[in-house]
Every structure is written in structure tokens, then in C-alpha cells.
Amino acid sequence: MTDNSFWVHPPAIIQWDSTSRCNLHCKHCRATNLENVERDLTLEEAIRMFRELNELAPQATLALAGGEPTMRKDLRNILEFIKENTTISVEMLTNATLINKNNIDWLCDLVEGFNISMEGSTAEIHDAIRGQGAYKRTIAAVDMLVEKGVPISIRMTYCGQGENEVKKLMHTIYDHGVKSFNFRYVVPVGNASGALISAEQHEKIAKLVWIWGKELNMTVGYSDPFPELLVNDERRKEIEANDKLASGYAVTGCSVAFSLLYINPNGIVQFCPYFPVVVDDLKKTPVKEIWYHNEKFNLFRQSRAFLRGECGSCKYKFACGGCRGAAYASGDYLGSDPRCWRKNINSCNQEKRVTGLVG
Secondary structure, three states: OOOOOOOOOOOOOEEOOOOOOOOOOOOOHHHHHHHHHHOOOOOOOOOOOHHHHHHHHOOEEEEEOOOOOOOOHHHHHHHHHHHHHHOOEEEEEEOOOOOOOOHHHHHHHOOOOOEEOOOOOHHHHHHHOOOHHHHHHHHHHHHHHHOOOOOEEEEEOOOOOOHHHHHHHHHHHHHOOOOEEEEEEEEHHHHHHOOOOOOHHHHHHHHHEEEEHHHHEEEEEEEHHHHHHHHHHHHHHHHHOOOOHHOOOOOOOOOOOEEEEEEEOOOEEEEEEOOEEEEEEEEOOOHHOOOHHHHHHHHHHHHHOOOOHHHHHHOOOOOOOOOOHHHHHHHOOOOOOOOOHHHHOOOOOEEEEEOOOOO
């Protein structure tokens, strides 16, 4: 086994896809990867997992995802255990269609923040991607959560809705009292395999989102490391002034194996939701051993120096790294992220179809 004694940092973020079940079937969803999951962890297995996770990373934030996490009948039991027996904070990634007056009180008591998926400002746009009736239920839940005063962020995945629709959605959620917006350009995996990717379009919309966010006084975030790096002058100057990031002595950006620990519904540790390489099974191996001593994690932590293509020659590779899941879907996990526009500075910037390898 490769020596990885240098690695001493616990994960800052733990994403657990708590169930493979979902009440929607979204056109761009990466969770088709979950269709091969043998079964969800039982309540007893989940409790044992969180005892270990709290020992490994007591200050971590849990990103509770799915599937749709509210589909778990024992969700309240799990959240109560986390709150009463750990110091891990919980944020939920949800479509919010199942949040209602019957569960909102205990959810708000046990969850510290909600990241809610919305793909359009109207039912016509949103439901075309997520299913009939989804918009009405989601926006109703947003209004209830805003009234409760809990932290909310709306997460949009762009998959061809049109740049004006992005602006409309930002204004819509602002009018409903939401002041945080997260943008992601579709990763061509799962249901989105073969999606049409345009780095030029990504650049245009990412820059507009930054401008619109400032106009609305909203907090804007991106689910990939390079958009903010390339649109936020202050962040870019910080990166360029950091000698450690320039030399590779330090690494930020893609968080796989550095600050992110991803666990699928069956307790299988993988690189990330978009890069479903199996690392180990925490039902069989203690999570602390997986995090600190797994050879695949160790090799991945060193892989930034061996990136190929435009990512490999990019001066920001240690500060960013691109999305390895998107690169994997393009045929080479060490290759270029096809959605990044910086690689096209000196080349003709044309749309290209990429075929996902994860099905």
C-alpha cells in the first residue's frame, strides 16, 4: 500500500446520499448512478456510521442528499440521533416537494440549512425538467421555510433553459425572500449523459450570474471551482498571490479526498457523486481507516500534478483542478473539464457533445 502518512486533515464536508429513492425523475439527474445500489443503509447501520463519522470529523458539515432524503421513513430518527449524539451540522439537499406543514417544524429544528433544487421561474420550465406539479410544491415549501427563518439556498442546474431564465429564477426567488443562489452548469453524467456542452455559454452565464447577484445583493455560489475563480477578481488575485497554490504545495478547488467524503446510500465510499469510483465499504472498514489510509484516496490526492490537457497546463490547476467527474465522462478523468472556458482562450470555442461513461 502506498504510504499516505502525510494526510492528517479530516473531511470538512460529508455528503451522504441517504436513499436511492426519489419521488421525481429529473432529466439531468446524476443519481441514476444510485439505481445499482443494493439497498439503503438501515437505521442501525446509519447510527453506527455517524458514531464513526463524529469521531473522524466532529466539526464537519453533513450534506444530506439522495435520491430525495425526505423519502426515508426514519429520517427524523436519524436527524435526532445526529443532533443529540454528535457535533456534526446538517444541511439538506432536497427538491422540497415533500416538505409540508406536517414535517416542517421538526425538519427546521433538526436541519441547519436547506439547499433546494429549482430549474426555472415558472411551472412550465421547472416541471419540464423535474416533472408535473413539482414547481407548485417546491415554491410552497420555499415560502414556508422563508417564514420559518431558516437558511435557504436555491440551486439551479443549467441544462438549456436559456440565460434569461436564469435571471428570471434569481429574481423570482429574491421576491420570495431567498437571498442565496448556487449555479451549476450540467455535468454530463447519469440522465444527462450526452448533454450538449458549451464552454462559451457557461462563461457567459456564469459572469451574468455574478453581475445579477451583485445587483440583487444576493450571495452567489458555484458548484464548480473554476467559475468563481474566473469571474471574481478578488478571489483570483488571492489565488495568484498564493505561492503554495502556484507550486502545488497546497491544493484547493476540487474537494474529492481533500475536504469531501462522499458516501452512497449503501455505505459505499466513492470519490464523489459525479465520479462513482468505489473506494471502500464502511460497513466493512472503519471510516477513519478509509479516509486516512485508503490507497485510492492517497493516489487521488497526488493526481493534481498529473492532470492532462488544458487542465494539466493551466496555472490554476492546484487551485481548481476542474471537475474530475466531468472529465471522466469525457473519457479521461485526468483530462480537461469540457465545461471550463479558460481552456478555449487560444482555440475556437465550439460546442461539443460528450458521452458519459457512468450509466
